[in-house]
Amino acid sequence: MWKKIVSILIVLILGSAVVFFVFKSEPKLNPNFETESSFFKNSSFRLGLDLSGGSHLIYKADVSGVKAGDITISMDALRDVIERRVNLFGVSEPIVQVQNSGFVSGAEEKLIVDLPGVTDIEKATAMIGQTPLLEFKIEAPAGTPQKATVDKDGKVTLDASSQFVSTELTGRYLQKASLEFDQTTREPRVSLQFDDTGTKLFAQITKENVGKMVAIYLDGAPISIPVVREEIPNGQAVISGSFTPTEGKLLVGRLNSGALPVPISLLSRQTIGATLGSDAVTAGVKAAIIGFLVVALFLILWYRLPGFMAVLALCIYITIMLTLFKLLPVTLTAAGIAGFIISIGIAVDANILIFERLKEELHFERTIANAVSAGFSRAWSSIRDSNTSTIISAIILFWFGTPLIKGFALTLGLGVLISMFSAIMISRIFLSGLIFIGESRVVRFLFSSGFSNQ
Amino acid sequence: MFIIKNKRIFISISIVLVLLSIVSLFVFGFRIGIDFKGGALVEVVYKTNRPAQSDLDAVFKALDFGSVLIQPTGELGYIVKSLDLNEAQHSLLLKTLSQDGKSPLEEKNFNSIGPSVGRELTRKAIIAIVLVSLAIILFIAFAFRKISRPVSSWKYGLMAIVSLLHDVIIPIGLFSILSRFYGAEVDTLFVVAVLTILGLSVSDTIVIFDRIRENLRNKTGNSFGDTVGKSLDQSYMRSIFTSLTVIIVLLSLFFFGPESTKYFALMLTAGMFFGTYSSIFLASPLLVLVEEWQNKK
Numbered sequence: 001m002w003k004k005i006v007s008i009l010i011v012l013i014l015g016s017a018v019v020f021f022v023f024k025s026e027p028k029l030n031p032n033f034e035t036e037s038s039f040f041k042n043s044s045f046r047l048g049l050d051l052s053g054g055s056h057l058i059y060k061a062d063v064s065g066v067k068a069g070d071i072t073i074s075m076d077a078l079r080d081v082i083e084r085r086v087n088l089f090g091v092s093e094p095i096v097q098v099q100n101s102g103f104v105s106g107a108e109e110k111l112i113v114d115l116p117g118v119t120d121i122e123k124a125t126a127m128i129g130q131t132p133l134l135e136f137k138i139e140a141p142a143g144t145p146q147k148a149t150v151d152k153d154g155k156v157t158l159d160a161s162s163q164f165v166s167t168e169l170t171g172r173y174l175q176k177a178s179l180e181f182d183q184t185t186r187e188p189r190v191s192l193q194f195d196d197t198g199t200k201l202f203a204q205i206t207k208e209n210v211g212k213m214v215a216i217y218l219d220g221a222p223i224s225i226p227v228v229r230e231e232i233p234n235g236q237a238v239i240s241g242s243f244t245p246t247e248g249k250l251l252v253g254r255l256n257s258g259a260l261p262v263p264i265s266l267l268s269r270q271t272i273g274a275t276l277g278s279d280a281v282t283a284g285v286k287a288a289i290i291g292f293l294v295v296a297l298f299l300i301l302w303y304r305l306p307g308f309m310a311v312l313a314l315c316i317y318i319t320i321m322l323t324l325f326k327l328l329p330v331t332l333t334a335a336g337i338a339g340f341i342i343s344i345g346i347a348v349d350a351n352i353l354i355f356e357r358l359k360e361e362l363h364f365e366r367t368i369a370n371a372v373s374a375g376f377s378r379a380w381s382s383i384r385d386s387n388t389s390t391i392i393s394a395i396i397l398f399w400f401g402t403p404l405i406k407g408f409a410l411t412l413g414l415g416v417l418i419s420m421f422s423a424i425m426i427s428r429i430f431l432s433g434l435i436f437i438g439e440s441r442v443v444r445f446l447f448s449s450g451f452s453n454q
Numbered sequence: 455m456f457i458i459k460n461k462r463i464f465i466s467i468s469i470v471l472v473l474l475s476i477v478s479l480f481v482f483g484f485r486i487g488i489d490f491k492g493g494a495l496v497e498v499v500y501k502t503n504r505p506a507q508s509d510l511d512a513v514f515k516a517l518d519f520g521s522v523l524i525q526p527t528g529e530l531g532y533i534v535k536s537l538d539l540n541e542a543q544h545s546l547l548l549k550t551l552s553q554d555g556k557s558p559l560e561e562k563n564f565n566s567i568g569p570s571v572g573r574e575l576t577r578k579a580i581i582a583i584v585l586v587s588l589a590i591i592l593f594i595a596f597a598f599r600k601i602s603r604p605v606s607s608w609k610y611g612l613m614a615i616v617s618l619l620h621d622v623i624i625p626i627g628l629f630s631i632l633s634r635f636y637g638a639e640v641d642t643l644f645v646v647a648v649l650t651i652l653g654l655s656v657s658d659t660i661v662i663f664d665r666i667r668e669n670l671r672n673k674t675g676n677s678f679g680d681t682v683g684k685s686l687d688q689s690y691m692r693s694i695f696t697s698l699t700v701i702i703v704l705l706s707l708f709f710f711g712p713e714s715t716k717y718f719a720l721m722l723t724a725g726m727f728f729g730t731y732s733s734i735f736l737a738s739p740l741l742v743l744v745e746e747w748q749n750k751k
Contacts, residue, residue, distance in 0.1 A: 390654060
């Protein structure tokens with residue numbers, strides 16, 4: 001007897017803990033949200049783009065120039081570069097992911113970029129596509145024909161591109177760029193630190209070109225043409241051009257984010273306005289609450305006391321699901337919310353199977369206690385089998401899905417799994433704990449269902 | 455026992471419904487969404503008042519956009535569908551819609567999908583449908599491996615699959631009517647709905663077959679038909695109620711839920727409804743019919 005009461009208490013305490021967590025970590029419910037610890041603050045729901053508003057971009061990566069074995073490496077490098085660029089313009093929680101080619105996903109290597117809150121898609125694509133190309137060029141050997149143009153005022157302009165020739169040294173070998181200010185002139189300048197290969201190349205270039213000019217090109221235009229005074233073996237260079245501190249900072253950011261290892265082109269773009277997203281959230285929450293209330297009403301009216309226990313178990317089920325969404329975290333989309341709402345309906349199925357069985361057992365068995373335990377054990381095989389097929393569908397959908405489908409499959413599949421647990425464990429603990437209230441006619445009435453009073 | 459006695463009537467109703475769905479499928483067909491065929495969709499809402507559709511149509515004709523379809527939405531909005539747009543075309547489209555800034559507007563939704571993404575999704579959808587069907591057939595065979603008398607276990611599986619087809623074909627037929635008259639489009643969610651119906655339909659049939667399995671083991675009933683009839687009497691209420699709770703939440707999703715999942719909820723509701731019908735009035739009566747044919751031989 002004590003054991004049963006203790007298990008009920010444990011379930012209730014754990015249930016309240018979960019409710020407490022959901023309440024604390026939800027800004028709309030908790031008026032003191034701002035002062036909560038970071039654990040609660042960081043556990044808000046993760047909304048998909050269709051709910052939060054934002055941009056969804058799919059790029060195709062052209063890996064034709066990459067060796068087959070190196071594709072994964074260069075795609076990962078591509079993702080890192082794009083991630084750094086996206087972070088540069090301060091998007092909160094951007095998602096950049098690689099979709100490798102394969103039998104299912106097609107022959108193309110793709111990069112998927114999700115930018116929550118960014119609705120100016122033209123600006124976003126422009127920022128992502130920007131490739132800072134840093135090159136170091138040396139003076140062309142004497143005797144190279146110099147192209148020059150003479151304009152109508154008689155002024156001679158030397159074409160810089162014929163004056164310099166490319167070297168192997170490019171932004172690829174850059175380890176780090178940083179912004180600093182000249183000690184005397186207070187002018188902003190960008191200091192560069194090369195990696196090992198870059199350092200060797202730079203040392204060689206400076207050694208061979210003492211007294212000559214070395215041009216630093218950015219995006220095909222020279223930004224600084226210093227004269228080399230001596231060999232520089234430590235791999236450090238400085239670009240001092242005439243730029244403002246803001247321009248300097250931007251240049252540093254772009255240089256640090258690096259060049260793209262493979263060319264990309266845009267395949268598909270989607271933008272969802274913020275109002276459309278928040279309307280969908282409101283509607284989804286409304287549908288969930290109304291659906292839950294009607295199901296709860298039905299359970300209590302038809303199945304009486306066990307029905308009420310099932311509603312309690314359903315409440316615990318719902319908060320467990322919400323907690324999982326927060327902690328895993330599951331990205332919620334409109335389809336994901338639909339999956340969750342459907343799982344509320346399915347979660348009750350197991351309880352109904354048990355209660356119908358319980359009603360039958362009440363006809364045969366003498367005591368309510370025996371009927372309850374027989375009801376649970378005999379209903380198990382049909383609960384297990386009937387849920388398995390739904391789980392199969394959910395797993396395959398999750399495996400194949402686009403993000404939209406994945407959200408649905410995850411919430412539905414998780415829902416079915418957790419609901420089996422809540423129906424079998426939680427309802428059972430509640431019901432068997434209630435048996436001590438006796439065997440009177442009233443109790444038997446409370447345990448039966450429908451229109452009968454047996 | 456009422457159901458088993460009148461099994462021919464109920465089976466005929468199902469056959470008629472399936473045939474009607476197939477006919478509707480061929481007569482009305484589907485509108486394919488841009489998820490699958492590629493293309494662009496722009497949804498705008500005007501700040502003050504919306505220009506006449508004929509004016510916009512005329513301007514778009516003059517521009518080189520291919521076919522552009524403009525549909526009014528809400529009080530002040532339009533949905534514009536076209537071939538997939540690059541950045542320049544997208545800006546030009548918005549500029550044209552705002553009549554060069556004379557009618558200020560807000561872009562609520564923009565989606566441009568290249569044809570290769572659409573092809574990829576089509577392939578994924580087909581693979582998923584095939585895999586789910588195979589997995590569920592295997593599961594049915596596994597779930598019913600133990601009963602083999604008087605009807606062998608693969609026949610239970612076959613009946614479950616027949617009712618599965620029934621449960622999927624009828625909602626698809628309904629969808630073709632929605633597609634024809636209300637502009638519903640076949641998109642990713644349509645495929646998800648079909649696959650979810652596949653999963654849910656079987657679960658309902660299994661509840662009743664599970665009961666038949668138990669009654670056969672306990673030797674309830676004088677004949678096979680009798681056993682199935684008794685099993686149905688014992689379990690049709692729970693079969694209806696388990697579906698009812700799911701239908702309740704689906705209807706709530708349809709009436710109050712987000713715009714984007716409305717047709718999805720409706721399709722699933724139809725799937726659940728006919729799934730329940732088929733597990734009570736189709737799958738089990740068919741089993742009895744098969745047994746009777748066996749005996750005649």
